[in-house]
Amino acid sequence: MYSPAEQKLRFARSKAFLEQDASVLALSPREKAEELRAILQYHEWRYYIQNDPVLSDTEYDLLYKQLEALEAADPSLITPDSPTQRVGSDLSSDMPSVAHLTPMLSLANSYNAEDLREFDQQVKRMLNISDNEDIAYAVEPKFDGGSIALVYENDYLVRAATRGNGILGEEITANARAIRSIPLKASFSKYGLQKVELRGEVLIRKDRFEAMNAQRAAAGQSLFANARNTATGGLRMKDPREVAQRNLDTFIYALSYAETAEGANGLDHIKTHYQSLDLLAELGFKIPADGQERKLCTHIEEVIEFVTAWETGREAYPYEVDGMVVKVNDRELQERAGHTSHHPRWAIAYKFAAKQATTVLEAVEYQVGKVGSITPVAKVRPVALAGVTISSVSLHNEDFIKEKDLRLGDTVLVERAGDVIPYIVKALEDLRDGSEQPIVFPTH
Numbered sequence: 001m002y003s004p005a006e007q008k009l010r011f012a013r014s015k016a017f018l019e020q021d022a023s024v025l026a027l028s029p030r031e032k033a034e035e036l037r038a039i040l041q042y043h044e045w046r047y048y049i050q051n052d053p054v055l056s057d058t059e060y061d062l063l064y065k066q067l068e069a070l071e072a073a074d075p076s077l078i079t080p081d082s083p084t085q086r087v088g089s090d091l092s093s094d095m096p097s098v099a100h101l102t103p104m105l106s107l108a109n110s111y112n113a114e115d116l117r118e119f120d121q122q123v124k125r126m127l128n129i130s131d132n133e134d135i136a137y138a139v140e141p142k143f144d145g146g147s148i149a150l151v152y153e154n155d156y157l158v159r160a161a162t163r164g165n166g167i168l169g170e171e172i173t174a175n176a177r178a179i180r181s182i183p184l185k186a187s188f189s190k191y192g193l194q195k196v197e198l199r200g201e202v203l204i205r206k207d208r209f210e211a212m213n214a215q216r217a218a219a220g221q222s223l224f225a226n227a228r229n230t231a232t233g234g235l236r237m238k239d240p241r242e243v244a245q246r247n248l249d250t251f252i253y254a255l256s257y258a259e260t261a262e263g264a265n266g267l268d269h270i271k272t273h274y275q276s277l278d279l280l281a282e283l284g285f286k287i288p289a290d291g292q293e294r295k296l297c298t299h300i301e302e303v304i305e306f307v308t309a310w311e312t313g314r315e316a317y318p319y320e321v322d323g324m325v326v327k328v329n330d331r332e333l334q335e336r337a338g339h340t341s342h343h344p345r346w347a348i349a350y351k352f353a354a355k356q357a358t359t360v361l362e363a364v365e366y367q368v369g370k371v372g373s374i375t376p377v378a379k380v381r382p383v384a385l386a387g388v389t390i391s392s393v394s395l396h397n398e399d400f401i402k403e404k405d406l407r408l409g410d411t412v413l414v415e416r417a418g419d420v421i422p423y424i425v426k427a428l429e430d431l432r433d434g435s436e437q438p439i440v441f442p443t444h
Contacts, residue, residue, distance in 0.1 A: 001045060001284045010042040011054055017063055029070050033077040036067040040083040041183075048181040048249065049286045080156055081185035086177045086244070095170040095236070098159065100149050101197040101257040104166045106342055107325065107349040113304045116326065119348045120300035123328060126337055126345060134299035135328060138273045139306050140288050142323035142349055143251055145203035146232035150176065150252075153195045157184050162235060170236065178240040181249045186283040188258075193266045197257035198280070200250045203319045204231045208247050217403075223426055225413055226356060227320045252285040253277075253325070272329045293317075296329060307350045314352060323351040356415045357390075358428065359383040361408060364395065364439050374442065376401065378412075378424060386416040393422045398441040405429075407436035 002010070013035060016024050024032065043060055047053040053060075064083065071078045078085065110116050123135060147163035160176030161169035176182050179202065188196055204212075209227040216223055224230045234246040255276040258266030270276050274296050281287040288294040297303045307324040314321050328334050328346040337346040363379040376395040383390050393414060395401055406412070410427040 001049075001282060002042060007042070010039055014039050014043070014055060014059070014063060017066060018059055029074060030077060033067060033070045036063060036070070037079065037082055039063060040067065041081075041185075044083065044180050045284050049284060083184075086180065086184065086240075095172065097164065097168040098161050098171045099168055100161065100164075100166070101151065104147060104149060104163045104169070104199065104256075105339060105344055106166070107347055108343045109349050109351050110326075111351055113308075116304055116307075116348070116350060117300055119326070123333075123337060123346065127333060135333070136330065137297045137300065137303050138277075138294065138327045138329045139297055139303055140253060140277075140294035140325055140327075141251075141310070141317075141319075141321045142325045142351075143201035143203055143253075144228045144320040144322040145201040146228070146235045148172075148176065148200050148202050148235065148250060149256075150182065150198040150200060151195070152186055152188055152198070155185050155187055155189050157182065157186075172235055174240045175235055175237060175243045176250075178244040179248050179250050180244075181251075181286045183284050186285070188283065191266075191279065192260050192269075193258045194261040195257075195259040196255060196266070198252050198285070199254035199256050200252040200285075202231050202235055202248050202250050203227065204234070204246060204248055205318050206320065207318065212246070225425060226415075249319070250286060251319075252280050252287055255280060267331065271331055273327050273331065273334070274329055311352050321352070322354075323349050325349055353387040354384070355386055356413060356425070357383045357385050358411055358413055359390070361406060361410045361412050361424075361427075363408065366442055376439070376441070378406075380412065380414065383414065385414060385422060388416075390414060390416070390422045393424055395424070401439050401441070407432075407438055409436040 017036065017039065027035070040060070040063055043053065043055055043063070047060075055063075067082070068084050071082065071084055108119075110119060120135065121131070123129075124131060124133070129135065149161045149163070149169060150157060151159040157173070157177065159171065160173045160182075161171050163169055177184060182200075188194070204227050206227060209224070209230055212230065213223045230246065231248055234243050234248050237243050254273075255267070255270070258270070260266045267276075270279070277287050277294070278290070295306050297306060303326055307326070310321070310324055326348050328337065334344070334346045337344070339345055360381045361378050362381055365377045365379060367375045367377060369375065375397070378393045378395050380391060380393055395406070404424065404426060406424065406427050411431045412427050413425040414422055415425050416422045
């Protein structure tokens, strides 16, 4: 995206604008605005794409305010890709439906190594490839967030939509512009592409989600059930300013449509899925890191090794991931394999064991410690969670029960944090029917 020399120049010019040195003072307002836009776009890339800022938040804000002041003094300086234009007016109340340029299909699922081996055999049979030949697969995280489709035309972001029913989605362009990891402008024209559609997933980082829930708890508000709901709910908010406050991120995982200025298929010269991801990373989109987060595997056994390692270490990843996606890397093979009305035949999801599940709080037992402390333990209807069956969950103490307003008979959301200790996230109050009973803590 930026060469080392370009990065050094952007940083040096940032300092020059902050110090208002002679080289800056000599510029016209239009020259200042143009350079500030380029500087701020670089720092957005460092912060939101690379997660490695080189300026403090305060310094970024000062540069932003300089551009904002120039544009306020002369509105003709405002351009569609200006960082000041990310958050616009409210969305229309009805969120109009728009047609995707290509359908957003689902994925078939797999749950173990044997499922993946069977998928590999199915692909080979479909493509008349010998069992002795290997197929290269691109493997990447299956992010647990909200799907989004982005359309760029003449290098500018012109439309964003939710997945919807796969054919039509809700138009959410104003909200997408408020997500800083989505570039407002990307140089697709450098590759001869005039119009493209991208697929991505909108997420919230785990630490941001936890901080948001801590704030809600302190304010006496109901907690968000999980990071996925928080992200998908953010996509459909009426006010883009509220979307911006959620600090959402967007990972791009596919270049699904591309058209040249002459109307030809722009994907014809992109031979592999991995090549398209590298192109998108070069253009400044947030893409899983090659080697660590995604991998080009030469055969299915390498795929199995990679997804197994990912499942073991997923808790350390800063975003929620509920599996991996395995895709035939060669685009010509993808075209030959085709798709059903539901899913592409050349891709499959490898699903990790679930971390959350709902069950019923049936009873509470009390354990007495050596020093007389009482620990309540919820007895829940047995439920499979992250590879084990959960029937008992610690409730810690009386305050925990009161804070979450837990009652006997409640349907509760249980999570196995870190794939080790289960805990109750919340009661699903909307499912109460009046038969639930208060939990009475023993007094002696």
